Amino acid sequence: MAECIDELGIQSKTIGIASVGCSVFSYNYFNCDMVQAAHGRAPAVATGVKRADPSKIVFTYQGDGDLAAIGTAETVHSAARGENITVIFVNNAIYGMTGGQMAPTTLPGQVTQTSPYGRDVQTVGYPVKVCEMLSQVDGAAYLERVAVNNVKNLMAAKKAIKKAFQNQIDGKGFSLVEVLSACPTYWSMTPEKALERVASEMIPYYPLGVYKDKYAEEGTK
Amino acid sequence: MADKVLMKGNEALAEAAILAGCRHYFGYPITPQTEVAEYMAKKMPKIGGVFLQAESEIAAINMVIGAAAAGKRVMTSSSSPGVALKSEGLSYLAGCDLPALIVNVQRGGPGLGGIQPGQADYFHATRGAGHGDFHMIVTAPATVQEMIDLVGKSFDLADKYRMPAMLLADGTIGQMMEPVTLTENTSAPIEKPWAVTGYDGSRPRNVVNSLFIQPEDLENLVMERYARYAKIEAEEQMAEEYMTEDADIILVAYGVAARVCRNAIKAAREKGLKVGLIRPITLWPFPKKVMSAAAEKAKAFISVELSMGQMIEDIELAIRCRRPVLLCNRTGGMIPTPAEVLAKIDEAAKIGG
Numbered sequence: 072m073a074e075c076i077d078e079l080g081i082q083s084k085t086i087g088i089a090s091v092g093c094s095v096f097s098y099n100y101f102n103c104d105m106v107q108a109a110h111g112r113a114p115a116v117a118t119g120v121k122r123a124d125p126s127k128i129v130f131t132y133q134g135d136g137d138l139a140a141i142g143t144a145e146t147v148h149s150a151a152r153g154e155n156i157t158v159i160f161v162n163n164a165i166y167g168m169t170g171g172q173m174a175p176t177t178l179p180g181q182v183t184q185t186s187p188y189g190r191d192v193q194t195v196g197y198p199v200k201v202c203e204m205l206s207q208v209d210g211a212a213y214l215e216r217v218a219v220n221n222v223k224n225l226m227a228a229k230k231a232i233k234k235a236f237q238n239q240i241d242g243k244g245f246s247l248v249e250v251l252s253a254c255p256t257y258w259s260m261t262p263e264k265a266l267e268r269v270a271s272e273m274i275p276y277y278p279l280g281v282y283k284d285k286y287a288e289e290g291t292k
Numbered sequence: 293m294a295d296k297v298l299m300k301g302n303e304a305l306a307e308a309a310i311l312a313g314c315r316h317y318f319g320y321p322i323t324p325q326t327e328v329a330e331y332m333a334k335k336m337p338k339i340g341g342v343f344l345q346a347e348s349e350i351a352a353i354n355m356v357i358g359a360a361a362a363g364k365r366v367m368t369s370s371s372s373p374g375v376a377l378k379s380e381g382l383s384y385l386a387g388c389d390l391p392a393l394i395v396n397v398q399r400g401g402p403g404l405g406g407i408q409p410g411q412a413d414y415f416h417a418t419r420g421a422g423h424g425d426f427h428m429i430v431t432a433p434a435t436v437q438e439m440i441d442l443v444g445k446s447f448d449l450a451d452k453y454r455m456p457a458m459l460l461a462d463g464t465i466g467q468m469m470e471p472v473t474l475t476e477n478t479s480a481p482i483e484k485p486w487a488v489t490g491y492d493g494s495r496p497r498n499v500v501n502s503l504f505i506q507p508e509d510l511e512n513l514v515m516e517r518y519a520r521y522a523k524i525e526a527e528e529q530m531a532e533e534y535m536t537e538d539a540d541i542i543l544v545a546y547g548v549a550a551r552v553c554r555n556a557i558k559a560a561r562e563k564g565l566k567v568g569l570i571r572p573i574t575l576w577p578f579p580k581k582v583m584s585a586a587a588e589k590a591k592a593f594i595s596v597e598l599s600m601g602q603m604i605e606d607i608e609l610a611i612r613c614r615r616p617v618l619l620c621n622r623t624g625g626m627i628p629t630p631a632e633v634l635a636k637i638d639e640a641a642k643i644g645g
C-alpha cells in the first residue's frame with residue numbers, strides 16, 4: 072500500500088483511516104496523516120474526510136470483524152453511495168486483536184475461542200463473502216479479492232491496490248480490495264503452515280479475482 | 293457448603309449467570325471481558341442455552357431486548373467502548389420495563405482508551421446510560437466472589453423491579469483469580485405475565501413498547517417508574533463498612549480501588565490515624581444512608597477512584613457537603629497505590645480530619 076502511495080506520488084494528500092483490530096496501530100506505520108476511527112466506523116469517518124475535502128485521497132484499512140461484522144452497515148452504505156474512497160480489507164478469518172474469536176469470515180468448522188466446537192453453520196450461519204455481496208451494490212466501482220500467501224499473489228495484490236487508489240484519483244468511486252491473509256498466532260500455526268492454509272482452505276472458499284469493475288464493463292469515461 | 297474453586301473474575305461471573313438460570317447470552321468480543329463470551333460459547337451449548345456472538349454491541353443489546361421481551365433471563369457483557377454503543381438499547385430496556393443484566397468490565401477511556409482497568413464509566417452507568425428519564429440498578433464487585441454474588445442479585449432485582457441492572461466491574465476484578473464458592477441461585481423465578489409468549493385469546497395481547505404519543509400517558513408512565521425508583525432507593529442500598537466505627541477520615545471506594553484502600557487504612561492506623569472505608573456495593577441506588585450517618589462523626593471524606601472525580605459528586609450530595617471531600621485518583625488505566633492514598637489521608641488529617 073505504501074509503495075502504491077509513493078509510486079502514485081500522492082503521499083502528501085493521502086489521509087488514512089485506521090480501524091480497530093490489529094490494524095489499530097496502522098497510524099504508526101503509514102507515513103501520512105491518519106485518523107483513528109471507532110470499531111467498524113472507518114468508512115463513515117472516511118466519508119467525512121473525503122466530503123470535507125474531495126481533493127484528498129482517503130483510504131481505510133480494516134479487518135474482517137471491523138468491516139464485515141460491526142461495520143457492515145458502514146461498508147454497504149459507503150459502497151452504495153459510490154463514495155470515492157479506497158477500502159483495503161484484510162480478511163484473516165479471525166478476530167486477532169482480542170485474542171482469536173470467531174469472525175464473520177471464519178470458515179465453516181474452524182475452531183476459535185468463541186466457536187470452540189468449530190463454526191457450526193446451522194447455528195451461527197455462514198461466512199460473509201464481502202466481494203460477492205458488494206458486487207450486487209450498484210454504487211461500488213471496483214471490487215477485487217487478492218491474497219498475500221506467495222510472491223506471485225503479492226505482486227497481483229499490489230497491482231489491485233494500486234488500481235484501487237488510481238480509481239479514486241480518477242474519481243471513479245468506491246473501490247475495495249479484499250486481501251486474504253494469514254494469522255499464524257490465532258490460527259495456532261507456524262507462519263509457513265498458515266500461508267499454506269491460505270492456499271488450501273481460504274482461497275477455495277474465497278476465490279480470487281475481480282468481482283466488479285464498473286468502468287471496464289462500461290468502457291472508461 | 294460448596295467447595296472452594298479458583299476462578300478468574302470474568303469466568304466466575306459467567307458461571308454465576310448460568311447458576312442464576314440465565315440461558316441466553318449475546319455479546320461481542322472486547323478486552324478485558326472477552327472471557328465471559330468464551331466461557332458462554334463453551335458452556336451454553338452443553339446445557340441447552342443460547343450463546344450468540346452478535347455482529348456488534350448494538351446488535352447484541354437488541355438481541356437482549358428481544359429475549360427479555362420473551363420473558364427470558366438474559367444478559368450481555370462488554371467493556372467501556374462497547375457499553376457506550378449499547379446506550380440506545382439500555383434506554384429502550386428501561387422504556388419497555390424489561391429486566392436484563394448488562395456487565396461492564398471497565399477499561400480506561402475516553403474513545404478507544406486503553407485496555408487497563410478503569411472506573412471512568414461511573415457517570416455513564418449512574419447518570420447517562422442513554423436518553424430519557426431512567427435509572428439502572430448498578431452494582432460494583434470488589435472481589436471475584438462478589439462478581440458471583442452480585443450476578444444473581446442483579447438478575448433478581450432486575451426481575452423484581454422490571455428494569456435493567458448493570459454490573460459495573462473493572463478490568464482488575466475481571467482478570468484476577470481468587471478462590472470462590474459457587475452456589476445455585478435458589479430464588480423462585482418471577483412470573484412474567486407481560487412477556488410476549490404468543491397471543492391465544494386467554495389473556496390480553498402483550499405489547500412491549502416504549503412509544504407513547506400522548507404526553508400525559510408518557511408522563512404517567514415515567515412517574516410510575518420513578519415511584520419504583522424511590523422504593524429501590526429506600527430499600528436496596530448496599531455498602532460495606534470497614535473500620536468506620538471510630539473513623540475521623542472516611543475513604544469511599546468501590547471495586548479495585550476499595551482493595552487498595554484496605555492496605556492504606558492498615559498503614560494509616562499504624563501511624564495512629566483513625567481511618568475507615570465505606571465501600572458502595574450499589575452505585576445506584578447510592579448508599580446515601582450510611583454515608584450521611586458517617587458524616588455525623590467523621591471529619592473528612594476521601595473519594596478514591598480510577599476516574600477524574602465522578603463518584604465524589606455522589607458523596608458530596610449524600611452528605612450534603614457537610615464535610616470536606618477530597619479526591620484521590622488515577623485514570624487512563626492507572627491504579628492509585630496505597631502510598632498515594634496514604635498521602636491523601638495525611639492531607640485530610642492536616643485540614644482537620
Ligand SMILES: Cc1ncc(C[n+]2csc(CCOP(=O)(O)OP(=O)(O)O)c2C)c(N)n1
Nearest residue numbers: 092093110134135136137166167168321322
Ligand atoms: C465498540 C467496540 N467493540 C469491541 C471492541 C474490541 N475489539 C478490538 S479489535 C476487535 C476485532 C478485530 O478483529 P478484526 O477486525 O478481524 O481485525 P484483526 O484484529 O484480525 O486484524 C474487537 C472486537 C472495540 N474496540 N470497540
